[in-house]
Amino acid sequence: MPRKRVTIGDVAARAGVSKSAVSFVFNDRPGVSAAAKERILAAAADLGWQPSARARALSRSRTQAVGLVIRREPELLSTDPFFPQFMAGVEIGLTARDYSLVLHVVPDEKTERAAYERFARESRVDGVFLTDVRVGDSRPREIAALGLDLVVIAPEGADAGGDVVISMDDGAGVRRAVHHLHSLGHHRIAHVMGAPGYVHTEARRRAWQETLAELGLPIGPVVTADFTGAGGARATHELLDLPQPPSAILYGNDLMAIAGISAATDRGIRVPEDLSVVGFDDVPLAPYVVPPLTTVRQNVVSWGTAAAQTLVALVERKQAPTVQLPPVEFVVRGSTGPTRNRRPA
């Protein structure tokens, strides 16, 4: 059980120097002799002392912490493979620089706004990440107005309005998926969109459409859903009810795709014999559904790390390191196969 809190004064006394000398050593600043430095470090180690983040935050006017606000409906919260991985990546970038992550999980827009306000007003964090960007999103401006540094995570090509962006190439994955289906002979390729309004939803739809056009395929039917299982099932029934149902469906995420397989199976439609299905995310369950899901995998952890490094650099007004983000992967499993209905391409 620790006695009274040991402070910089104790360390200074033990090392026979002034408090500023100790401070200098712990901030990698010149002006302390090698001998003194040695004694100081020894004293600190003996006493088990480490600068108090509280006191430091006050005197430096920086908390050495950044914030992340997660807005998610309960249903989607534990579904989304994004946040856990993103946070794990963020952590890697943050601990390397001794930063902490302050998290808020909020249910709606009002609470979300309040969370950013609190971050700024209470000076709890120096900067924040912004994810789940929507089309015409006003939050970047609002956050900047609060005086917080900001790094936006958005798909490539999204309108960022001058903000610092870590972009992920959603389009590349979709293009590979469409090419894969095309090479299997499909030419009626539908798309089930995620929740409308998100730049991700849009980016994926656009890539689907453009790739079909490039390949000279007809722009297949598209249904708007909401990233949930129920929504994916509903959309699938809608597509299969069409007079001319698609032979392949590309879904905005894995959850909808898996629900889609289930919906098709219920109708007696076999996957992949009668219908090919492609997801997006590669959730851990994807290899274990029946049939195993063909899907797009992105390296979310690496975005997290890149975003964290960039935000820290921004906060410290330093040059952000240029990070090389690994490319998307396309994972072919059992849910896609050749068409039977039509001649191969």
Next chain:
Amino acid sequence: MPRKRVTIGDVAARAGVSKSAVSFVFNDRPGVSAAAKERILAAAADLGWQPSARARALSRSRTQAVGLVIRREPELLSTDPFFPQFMAGVEIGLTARDYSLVLHVVPDEKTERAAYERFARESRVDGVFLTDVRVGDSRPREIAALGLDLVVIAPEGADAGGDVVISMDDGAGVRRAVHHLHSLGHHRIAHVMGAPGYVHTEARRRAWQETLAELGLPIGPVVTADFTGAGGARATHELLDLPQPPSAILYGNDLMAIAGISAATDRGIRVPEDLSVVGFDDVPLAPYVVPPLTTVRQNVVSWGTAAAQTLVALVERKQAPTVQLPPVEFVVRGSTGPTRNRRPA
């Protein structure tokens, strides 16, 4: 864009009072006239002022923040429905008292230990949650030695060594599952355990075993796995390779159960006709696999809220509110059915 940071002094000046008056008002302490209070609140609102968490933390020697360390192997990270829901629940309990959550995601034990040390040494948080408790876990003692307040989240009956515990009744869910299978006529009911060493893994196994004994059923075969899909599949093959394979398998979580269905299907064994499968967690995908998964659902969000309220009370040395935790639910779907092999009970 905000000008210079507004401080308590500005508010005091504008309201024509002293700083302490302002401080008193913002800490709900008596000793300020109604009139003064009104002027102070008005002034604060005009200036958009709010006490700085930084300064407050220093002078109160409390940060008004609590910490959560998540240790997870990459593979399991986005698989586990627990943490997102738990965090959402924690948030509810925390924001109500204006506390923040500081999060660390770590890959291994060494880093985990370092995270708690940093929490304490840097005085970043006032208390922490401890999850994923292992049998004979030394962390409660270590954390207490660091001077951090602690709330442990563990299944009922786990040895807590005097710590404050929010307990969830894993056993109740398992008992209902076994009774359900028994009522369907199964009497060879196997169990696939999660990763060894965790109190959850143990609690679930024990409940399975005790319930079988109560029902006069033979203690079926049990295989230790690791909560992963691959592990679940492997365990399933092992059980089905037995000279006398079980007619039902109870898995330690949904991911293993779903992988188990997949493994069985691959061998031409139909679920639920030839084999009944029960999971644990009720992940969002559970209703959408084929066949839909029968499983145990716990209200993780409510534990999070209870844990947060308890930790805040602990930190503030107040009486913890007694929280009523909702009971487990058992969700019957399509992956369980009557035995064909043997006579019904």
Next chain:
DNA sequence: ATGAAAGCGCTAACAC
């Protein structure tokens, strides 16, 4: 190279 001292913005004794 080293030390003294003035903040950082708030809380809480204490005196008025």
Next chain:
DNA sequence: GTGTTAGCGCTTTCAT
């Protein structure tokens, strides 16, 4: 009731 003032533990300028 209300104002004054001394911390909280560190950083950082400025003499020495």
